């Protein structure tokens with residue numbers, strides 16, 4: 001094996017170790033579906049965990065920009081080492097459109113996708129907090 005090949009293999013192995021070195025799954029301690037008790041008057045805790053779905057104008061190919069922020073009304077969920085949004089899913093009616101997996105500290109709860117919404121009646125976003133469970137928001141389009 002040439003020295004150059006050995007260096008490439010070592011670099012790839014280091015990269016593989018780095019990508020495996022994600023958060024510890026044991027930090028996910030709550031996977032219960034949570035409900036906002038009074039949707040007309042959500043608490044700050046509920047706002048902080050609830051997805052906010054925004055839909056923008058379509059591009060030249062007819063795909064609209066769908067953005068999901070966690071949470072609502074500028075009450076943003078934290079992203080610290082032991083408390084963060086680890087995954088967001090976006091559905092059009094009952095069909096999955098997109099998923100994003102997030103690391104603590106370096107990213108916060110946000111997903112964006114260009115979506116062909118011609119045959120979709122409603123969007124649903126699912127927010128997964130490692131400590132506080134799973135919150136869902138649905139809106140018509």
Ligand SMILES: [Fe+2]
Nearest residue numbers: 049129131132
């Ligand atoms: Fe949380």
